[in-house]
Amino acid sequence: MSRWGSLALFAALLFAFTASAHAQTKNDAPRNYGMGRVATPEQIAGWDIDIRPDGQGAPVGRGSVKDGEKVYMDKCAACHGEFGESAGRWPQLAQGKGTLASHDPVKTVGSYFPYLSSVFDYIRRAMPFGDAESLTNDELYAVTAYVLNLNDIVDDKFVLSKETWGKVKMPNQGGFFDDDREKTEKAFWNPKACMKDCRGPVKITGHAQAIDVTPDEKTQKRGVE
């Protein structure tokens, strides 16, 4: 084959190759790329720790408020306080009822969390801080029961388990609604925003004095935790 002939063949092959590659990426039908291995039930069980509000995913086990007090004093109280009042800057777990509409809202398990699962799932995956996923299922149920008891959500004799899950009613379950910014903040869609004489005289009403920000607990709790 002449030099030009082989070049032409090469060009034709190249065209065919790129055309077919192009067709593949343009194809909207899902393609199986042959990546990934089927996850076995055993593999899934080891990582499948999430729990939903209806209790789906809750593990087998049970724990009483009384047993939970021991776990709590041992593993939680150093940061969260013996009564869930918080030691220092760690999250407060109890009290705060009736404060959400006030100038200083106190968000706790009792005052703010909407579902039992929001508490239980979090403790299961992230607590104790620095020793995650170390509690047994019975300890998890017990310590959660104790935190609920600190918030007067269950009585001293309560035993939490998958079976009693539905009996727990969180006080602030009705305290949330879906994002409504597109309705309630509709006025902010204002592409012809004012350019000239948009407001009266401007005066400074506050100064940032970072060095004087008061390091009290409330200020810190308004920050990111």
Add this chain to the structure above:
Amino acid sequence: MTEPTDTTRATRRRFLVGAAGLAATGVSAARAENAKNLPPNVAGWTRQLGEGVGVRAYGNPSKYEKDVVRRTVSWLTATPESSVSFTPLHQLDGIITPNGLCFERHHGGIAEIDPGDYRLMLHGMVDKPLIFTLEELKRLPRVNKIYFLECAANSGMEWRGSQLNGCQYTHGMVHCVQYTGVSLKILLEQAGLKPNAKWIMAEGGDAAAMNRSIPIEKALDDCIVAYRMNGEMLRPEQGYPVRLVVPGWEGNIWIKWLRRLKLGDQPWFTREETSKYTDLLESGKARQFTFVMDAKSVITSPSPQAPVKQKGFNVISGLAWSGRGKIKRVDVSFDGGRNWRTARIDGPVFDKACVRFYYEFDWNGEELLLQSRAIDDTGYAQPSKDALRKIRGVNSIYHNNGIQTWAVKPDGEVENVEVG
């Protein structure tokens, strides 16, 4: 609020001087000059050979730029493992954030994951539950996209009034980089979705095992399972080896150290989307699933950490972004929002990415109340802080995208102020 004691005041001042004081923040351009390096003399670096190649196998910024760093506010949180460090916005330009300066927000410290032992599990309401290795993720078709990532709590300390004197602290929980990865849609197609799979839960493999619920429409739209940022593999602080990219939505959902994706027919209402990352209003009720980050902008220079150095010609530089689309326009005010002039956007304008804006002007030493206002292509115009407070009160913590005011004083110093 109670008055600070002398001790706390002194401690705080020491902190600021040490970590963020003027000298440490690049303010002082007045580095002493050495006449030996100035014309007509010939500088040492011109007469002598420098280091050869390979000495700096992974290059770092010049030693003269060592104050360009992420900074923390130590009193903000109980522990550095669950805390935040802020991007030095006042020392950067353009739209891309260097990888080492992208703000950090961890809830259980930085997970150090061996890429050989990395696994991503995809299960729940799927036809075939799957586990992927990192190599398999990298072999799938790739996309490259530039997106901003903003923490929902960015500017969260400013709801009740100006508090922190520096845009690194008021606005530094944002960064913008180019991600490389596989589209989440393609990954989900490998497992096959059950018809009633309406939500997806993403979970991290760190010591907080952070988990958030995402509607399936978003997951199938533009989310990316990313392993690279700005060309190189993700930094450990940003989720190495794999993080979720959820364009335009609050940073908390961009799960780092991603280990599991589970499909379900309803949201999980995890701690991170109920007790945190919900926006408490004055009524005592809270908005939930406020995913989108609204249009926002800030003048990064001049700003408290980057004062005006001299009269005459000056450039105002700033960043703008919107989780709803592209930035269409940015306006700048010199008089606290009475009158506005349209700024010049320079550089690329991408969907849900930062844009850089400039306004050039001559300063004659008069006091200025500088503001910037972003408008996106949905017509959303960044509101004043007062307009936001009127609707939301001051207890929201999250999603504060109100217009920032910097007061420029006759000596060129700049302060974070509130105007009324």
